Amino acid sequence: MVIFQLGPRGPPPRKDDPGQYNFSVEIHSKDTHKKKFLFSHKLNRIYVNMETDFAVQFNWELVDLAVTQMYVRATVVFEDESQAEKRVERCIQHKLCSSDKGQDRVVSENVLRSSRPLGTNDVQYCGHPDDPDYWYSVLVQLPKPGREPCTHAFKFVCKNSCSTGINRRSIAVIFTLESAS
Numbered sequence: 001m002v003i004f005q006l007g008p009r010g011p012p013p014r015k016d017d018p019g020q021y022n023f024s025v026e027i028h029s030k031d032t033h034k035k036k037f038l039f040s041h042k043l044n045r046i047y048v049n050m051e052t053d054f055a056v057q058f059n060w061e062l063v064d065l066a067v068t069q070m071y072v073r074a075t076v077v078f079e080d081e082s083q084a085e086k087r088v089e090r091c092i093q094h095k096l097c098s099s100d101k102g103q104d105r106v107v108s109e110n111v112l113r114s115s116r117p118l119g120t121n122d123v124q125y126c127g128h129p130d131d132p133d134y135w136y137s138v139l140v141q142l143p144k145p146g147r148e149p150c151t152h153a154f155k156f157v158c159k160n161s162c163s164t165g166i167n168r169r170s171i172a173v174i175f176t177l178e179s180a181s
Contacts, residue, residue: 007126009133011084012075012174021060021070023177026149028057053115053153058142060177069144071178073126074154075137076111079170087132090158091165105129110136111166112173115153139178 018024027039027046037048048054058072076088089095089109107118107125114123122141128134142150154173160166 007073007128007134007137007139008075009135011077011135012073012176014077014084014174019177020063021177023058023060025175026057026059027054048156050156050159053155055151055153056175057149057151058175058177059149069180070142071180072140072142072152073137073176073178074112074140075135075174075176077135077172077174078166079172083169087127087135088171089136089165091162093164094158094162106136110138111156111158111171112136112138113155113157114138114140115155 036052037046037054039046039054046054056074060070078084078086078088088111090111095108103118104125106127106129107113109129110125110127113125114120116123124139125136126134126139127136138154140152142152158165160171161168
């Protein structure tokens with residue numbers, strides 16, 4: 001896997017652009033059993049409890065045969081434009097929870113996690129805790145492109161109601177398709 005050091009500086013673009021790969025993202029809550037999460041297509045909003053896995057389906061078309069590896073970067077941002085320049089971080093209480101003891105600060109301060117176990121080779125946590133210009137993100141290596149969509153599960157590890165973190169502000173997840181080149 002290619003090592004992406006710190007991740008992008010500043011907030012990611014908020015424009016919905018499929019780009020040259022015709023990239024699209026879908027969440028299907030109809031396949032969820034026992035109502036673990038709910039996705040409203042009308043509102044384009046997911047309702048999910050902390051530590052609950054939700055699957056995201058990625059679709060793209062390979063147009064450049066020289067590209068051998070693709071990645072999806074998931075970055076959590078504040079939805080309100082007036083908060084757009086602020087990095088989303090976990091609250092103090094959840095940062096200090098026992099399951100994160102001994103973890104890298106980039107992992108413990110990130111609000112979003114891959115559902116794969118920590119240390120999995122094809123998942124990287126990016127950002128820089130001491131530099132707020134580097135935004136926290138989760139970078140997931142995708143399988144070789146083909147005709148079938150790729151699905152990856154994520155989970156939130158903080159609540160938007162935590163007063164020392166998100167503090168009831170609406171958040172969004174921006175997914176970007178990246179290549180190693």
